[in-house]
Amino acid sequence: MAELTRDDVAHLAGLARIDLSDAELDRMVGELGVILESVAVVQQSPIEGVEPMSHPMPIVNVTRPDVVRPSLGADAALSGAPESDQQRFSVPRILDED
Amino acid sequence: MSATTTDATLAWDDVLAAFDPVLGLEVHVELGTNTKMFCGCATEFGAEPNTQVCPVCLGLPGALPVVNEVAVESAIRIGLALNCEIAQWCRFARKNYFYPDMPKNFQTSQYDEPIAFEGFLDVELDDGSTFRVEIERAHMEEDTGKSLHVGGSTGRIHGATHSLVDYNRAGIPLIEIVTKPLRGAGERAPEVARAYVATLRDLLKALDVSDVKMEQGSMRCDVNLSLMPKGTTTLGTRTETKNVNSLRSVERAVRYEMCRHGAILKDGGSILQETRHWHEDTGITTSGRVKSDADDYRYFPEPDLVPVAPTRETVESLRATLPEPPAQRRKRLQSDWGFSDLEMRDVLNAGLVDLIGETVEAGATPAGARKWWSGDIARRANAEGSTDVASYAAERSITPAHVVELEGLVTSGRLNDSMARQVWEGVLDGEGSPTAVADARGLELVQDDGALEAAVDEVIAANPDVAQKVRDGKVQAAGALIGQVMKAMKGQADAGKAREIILAKLTS
Numbered sequence A: 001m002a003e004l005t006r007d008d009v010a011h012l013a014g015l016a017r018i019d020l021s022d023a024e025l026d027r028m029v030g031e032l033g034v035i036l037e038s039v040a041v042v043q044q045s046p047i048e049g050v051e052p053m054s055h056p057m058p059i060v061n062v063t064r065p066d067v068v069r070p071s072l073g074a075d076a077a078l079s080g081a082p083e084s085d086q087q088r089f090s091v092p093r094i095l096d097e098d
Numbered sequence B: 001m002s003a004t005t006t007d008a009t010l011a012w013d014d015v016l017a018a019f020d021p022v023l024g025l026e027v028h029v030e031l032g033t034n035t036k037m038f039c040g041c042a043t044e045f046g047a048e049p050n051t052q053v054c055p056v057c058l059g060l061p062g063a064l065p066v067v068n069e070v071a072v073e074s075a076i077r078i079g080l081a082l083n084c085e086i087a088q089w090c091r092f093a094r095k096n097y098f099y100p101d102m103p104k105n106f107q108t109s110q111y112d113e114p115i116a117f118e119g120f121l122d123v124e125l126d127d128g129s130t131f132r133v134e135i136e137r138a139h140m141e142e143d144t145g146k147s148l149h150v151g152g153s154t155g156r157i158h159g160a161t162h163s164l165v166d167y168n169r170a171g172i173p174l175i176e177i178v179t180k181p182l183r184g185a186g187e188r189a190p191e192v193a194r195a196y197v198a199t200l201r202d203l204l205k206a207l208d209v210s211d212v213k214m215e216q217g218s219m220r221c222d223v224n225l226s227l228m229p230k231g232t233t234t235l236g237t238r239t240e241t242k243n244v245n246s247l248r249s250v251e252r253a254v255r256y257e258m259c260r261h262g263a264i265l266k267d268g269g270s271i272l273q274e275t276r277h278w279h280e281d282t283g284i285t286t287s288g289r290v291k292s293d294a295d296d297y298r299y300f301p302e303p304d305l306v307p308v309a310p311t312r313e314t315v316e317s318l319r320a321t322l323p324e325p326p327a328q329r330r331k332r333l334q335s336d337w338g339f340s341d342l343e344m345r346d347v348l349n350a351g352l353v354d355l356i357g358e359t360v361e362a363g364a365t366p367a368g369a370r371k372w373w374s375g376d377i378a379r380r381a382n383a384e385g386s387t388d389v390a391s392y393a394a395e396r397s398i399t400p401a402h403v404v405e406l407e408g409l410v411t412s413g414r415l416n417d418s419m420a421r422q423v424w425e426g427v428l429d430g431e432g433s434p435t436a437v438a439d440a441r442g443l444e445l446v447q448d449d450g451a452l453e454a455a456v457d458e459v460i461a462a463n464p465d466v467a468q469k470v471r472d473g474k475v476q477a478a479g480a481l482i483g484q485v486m487k488a489m490k491g492q493a494d495a496g497k498a499r500e501i502i503l504a505k506l507t508s
Helices: A006-015 A022-044 A074-078 B012-018 B069-081 B186-207 B247-266 B312-319 B326-337 B341-349 B353-361 B366-383 B389-395 B400-411 B417-428 B434-440 B449-462 B464-471 B475-488 B495-507
Strands: A088-092 B019-030 B093-096 B106-109 B116-124 B130-142 B146-150 B162-166 B173-179 B219-229 B239-244 B274-279 B284-290
Touching: A006 A022, B012 B019, B012 B247, B019 B186, B019 B247, B069 B116, B069 B130, B069 B173, B069 B186, B069 B312, B106 B130, B116 B186, B130 B186, B186 B219, B186 B247, B186 B326, B219 B247, B239 B247, B239 B284, B247 B274, B247 B284, B326 B341, B326 B353, B326 B366, B341 B353, B341 B366, B353 B366, B353 B389, B353 B400, B366 B389, B366 B400, B366 B417, B400 B417, B400 B434, B417 B434, B449 B464, B449 B475, B449 B495, B464 B475, B464 B495, B475 B495
Parallel strands: B239 B274
Antiparallel strands: A088 B162, B019 B173, B019 B219, B093 B106, B116 B130, B130 B173, B146 B162, B219 B239, B274 B284
């Protein structure tokens, strides 16, 4: 399996909005590398003829009828928000990287 | 020269002389279900902020999404109406990105396994020809929340200090319908784009799966466009113009981007792959977001939802619920009603097909139904600033029964056309039914043939020259005499009968 590079880790950190210092990046390359290496063992499994699985149970078509159920209410919905204003979730400005 | 986003444009004819356009249209449709895609929250438009939210659509830990069965049925019906294959088995996927319009930090969508794929929609153009739009896929996903940007100028995203988010819309079922790259439209590309969106809108309306109100955002269109130098076959770099939300804008946006791309390419430049924002007021697009690292969505199968695997029986029973395709219905009605192409087009453009259909069903002749709805009633609606005759009529409780009643008054000989017009005035002023208005205004043709004959004699005597012309065989000269007779009768006579009497007296 291809080696995890420092660039890969920096890219992933960027996507996940995690600010890593150079020292942290160096450390994560090593730590994530060890984790990937450990998990890589499963790639030795004989999988020929085995369909990829995305769900542990062989069931399909679990649906619900289109019937309205009570919502939380705005107070409860906003109770976990660090900040709110005008009955809306207040979030830091978007596009700060522009 | 590097990729550029200049606003210069090339003249339309020069663009067509040098390039072939390639179009791609992505349409998002909000389904009209009672509840959201994965939870039981209501979907009512215009509710107070954050009153239609729950742990599922807010992405709270431990919440379990469950698919709305009507949304799946609607998706399959849309796929079938677009002549698509319906997947035997497909899954949802997580599209991961950080943006506060989705509180989960991912949008539940479909990725490489859409519910419907490989279809087409035949689109009729203004000249009566048909353009086949190939459909790549139609897939299920969920809408995002609505952000209000605070602190910037005029509520725009740039310069905002923070954003306020309402998640009522987050999780409303969306179907995204994606065309294949459409080549060969040439100069008709803008028209094809508009006609496709219009045809799709009519189809979705007939399916009764969405209210398809572009102005309210329940149907939204993204326009992908690129140009190929004539004689080449390699696709050029495309731009994606987002949220073009009226039929006219779709047409204008395609034309504008063709001219803008043309200017860049003609200068030897290359197109920057980016999203563009459409500006309705100025008719131009401006640079939006450039494709970047952040577009690495890391799709993976949604583990909280089980696959959707519609049985073939289900698919066939849904196929049986499809309405007659709107284009076919129009052809059938035109032939049933005996309208000319022009008459039918006018009726369609005025949005009167359903009203005329109901009126004919209620007992009017097709010609009469068309005449009154697209004549007096439409004129009055337009004069009062309404472009939607149907809702104008509904607001004033004008029904097909009124038209039937009025037509009856004319065919029974009680009213002539000009009296009928006066009756409409009264009906539209809220004075009551046609009969009531005719009674109240004392409108009734003089049925006394004696009075009419006397008036004819007087007019002939007063106009010997004209009368002589008619005697000499110039029958059209009788028109002047008829006019005078009608005047003498204060309009309360049957002009047809007046003509009969005049001709009988002068030509036999």
